[in-house]
Every structure is written in structure tokens, then in C-alpha cells.
Amino acid sequence: MRTIEAARQLEDDIMTVESEDALVDILREICSHMGCAWFAISHHVDFLAAPDKGIRLHNYPEGFAHWFDENRLGVSDPVHRFSHRRTSGFRWRDMTLHRPRPQDAEVLARARRHNIADGLTVPVHLPGEAHGSVSFAWTDSGSMPPEALVFAQSLGAFVFEAARRLGDPVSLEDRPQLTDRQIECLMWAARGKSNSVIAQLLDISEETVREHLRNARAAYDAPTRIALAIRALFDSAICFGDVARG
Numbered sequence: 258m259r260t261i262e263a264a265r266q267l268e269d270d271i272m273t274v275e276s277e278d279a280l281v282d283i284l285r286e287i288c289s290h291m292g293c294a295w296f297a298i299s300h301h302v303d304f305l306a307a308p309d310k311g312i313r314l315h316n317y318p319e320g321f322a323h324w325f326d327e328n329r330l331g332v333s334d335p336v337h338r339f340s341h342r343r344t345s346g347f348r349w350r351d352m353t354l355h356r357p358r359p360q361d362a363e364v365l366a367r368a369r370r371h372n373i374a375d376g377l378t379v380p381v382h383l384p385g386e387a388h389g390s391v392s393f394a395w396t397d398s399g400s401m402p403p404e405a406l407v408f409a410q411s412l413g414a415f416v417f418e419a420a421r422r423l424g425d426p427v428s429l430e431d432r433p434q435l436t437d438r439q440i441e442c443l444m445w446a447a448r449g450k451s452n453s454v455i456a457q458l459l460d461i462s463e464e465t466v467r468e469h470l471r472n473a474r475a476a477y478d479a480p481t482r483i484a485l486a487i488r489a490l491f492d493s494a495i496c497f498g499d500v501a502r503g
Contacts, residue, residue, distance in 0.1 A: 263290050264411040271415045277314065277423055280416075284314075287412060288393060291405045295373055295394035298420045300387040301337045303329045311387055312424040317394075321371040328360075335361040340380035340390045346410040348377045348401065374398040377406050379413030384493030385432060391416050433476035435494055442469040447486040447500045 267283065274280045284296045300311025305326045315322065331337070339352045354361065368374075376394030383389070391413040395401050435443065438459075445455045452470070456463040470482065477492075479485035489495050 261411075264408060267412060268415055271412065271419050274419050274423070280314065280419055280423060281316070284316075284416065287409075287416075291393060291408060292400055292402060293376070293393045293395045293405070295376070295392075295396075297392045297394075298389075298417055299331070299392075300389045301331055301334075301341075302387045303331045305329055311389070312420045314420055317373065318371040321368060321373065324367060330364060333358070333360070335364055336376075336378055336392065337388070337390065340378050341382075341388050343380045344382070346377055346379040346406050346413065348406060349375055350398070368394075372396045375401055377401070377409055379410055379417075381414060381417045385491060389417060432492055433473075433494070435473055435476060435489070436469075439469045439473045439476075440494060442466050443473055443485065443489055444495055444499045446470060446482050447489075447495065 267287065270283055271280075274283060284298075288294065288296055295315070295317055297313075297315035297317055299313040299315065302311040304311070304313060306329070317325075325331075325334070335352065335354055335358070336349060339347070339354055342355070349365075373394045374396055375398040376392055378390050378392040381389040381391065391409070393405070393409055438461075441459060442455055445458060450458070452463050452466045455466045459466070470485070473489075474480070474482075474485045477485055477488045479488055486495075486500070490497065490500070
């Protein structure tokens with residue numbers, strides 16, 4: 258398995274793929290390179306409750322996938338939860354959950370009963386969307402090659418982005434676009450500053466501050482300043498560092 262060369266050969270195909278079936282073929286080729294059986298691309302949402310709220314593409318055994326959805330594990334699955342605290346890929350065998358839950362062992366045991374013995378996951382975190390991941394799994398816990406993690410990491414983001422593009426999600430251009438002044442007012446409001454204090458800090462009138470925040474709330478359909486701050490943080494219009502610096 259020549260990791261770098263193999264990944265380069267696949268990258269162009271992934272970035273120009275034009276159908277879900279073609280993406281599945283690429284994922285199968287990736288699995289072939291790593292000697293694994295299973296793949297899964299997914300947002301971490303409850304697909305039973307909200308089937309249209311994210312992307313998902315996998316070839317996991319039907320029985321396991323059905324059990325997974327019936328138990329609403331999209332958000333609570335231990336692999337998914339561990340990935341929320343990671344920016345790089347990891348092997349399942351290396352997971353150390355900060356707060357394990359009683360059902361975690363049952364989830365992994367159930368996977369093994371369906372011949373999903375071991376795997377690796379590449380986290381995907383995109384502001385404005387639920388957490389996501391790209392996973393590959395083996396039927397034999399000892400058959401994962403040492404270079405598999407690097408190989409999967411080099412392709413994971415490209416694969417997830419291809420799935421997003423094919424799934425036609427809400428694009429960044431379709432999200433609310435705040436002006437620079439609205440963002441400035443919002444950042445100070447998120448830090449707990451009153452309109453009068455914001456006006457002094459920005460050397461504008463208090464009424465102008467109100468107008469900027471009112472227009473920002475309208476753009477996000479946010480009824481309160483708190484709701485506006487939360488939605489703007491989720492959308493990456495502002496970041497936690499902007500708020501913490503106050």
C-alpha cells in the first residue's frame with residue numbers, strides 16, 4: 258500500500274465525482290487499498306427523527322444500520338462522541354472516552370457481532386453544520402495496516418466534501434451575511450456589553466447600535482440577543498475567541 262501515491266491518484270476522481278454511485282465506487286476502491294470491508298460518511302444526527310438534516314452514505318450491514326437508527330445513536334454513538342473532541346483521525350482501538358456511557362460497550366459489541374471488528378474515523382467539523390465523520394472498518398481486528406490512518410486522513414475531507422456537494426446542502430452563500438459593523442456590534446453584545454457601552458466603544462450612537470443588532474437579528478430570525486449570538490457562533494459569523502476576548 259503506497260499511501261501518498263495511491264491517495265494522489267484518487268483525489269482528482271473524488272473532487273470531480275458527479276454521482277453518488279460513482280462516489281460509492283471510489284469508496285470501495287479506498288477500502289480495497291486498505292483491505293477493509295466497510296465505509297460510512299455521515300453527519301452525526303438522529304436520522305430517524307430528521308432524515309433530511311444531514312448526509313449519510315455507507316455500506317454497513319443492514320441489520321446493524323437498522324439497529325443503530327432504531328436506538329437513535331447518530332448523536333450518542335461512542336465513536337461519534339470521541340470524534341467531536343478530535344481534529345485528526347483515530348483508530349477505534351485507541352479511543353479513551355472522557356465520559357463513557359453504559360451503552361457504549363453494547364454498541365461496540367453489537368458492531369462486532371455484525372463483523373465490524375475494528376476501524377478508524379476521520380472527524381469533519383464544519384461551522385454551521387452538525388459534526389460529521391468518515392469511517393472505515395475491518396472484519397478482522399488485526400488486519401488494519403499501519404499506514405491506513407494516514408491514507409484515510411489524506412482523503413477523508415475530500416470524500417466528505419464530495420458527499421456534501423452531491424447532497425446539495427445549504428451553501429455558505431445562502432447563509433445570512435452580516436455587515437462588518439453588525440459583526441462588531443454583535444461581538445460586543447455577545448461579551449455582555451450594553452448598547453450604550455457598545456456605542457461608546459465604537460464611537461457611534463446608541464440608536465445605531467440598536468439598528469445594527471436589530472438588522473442582525475432579522476437576518477438570523479433570532480428573537481433575542483442571546484439567540485443571535487448562538488446562531489452566529491454556530492454559523493461561524495463570529496467565533497468563541499471573539500467572545501472570550503471581552
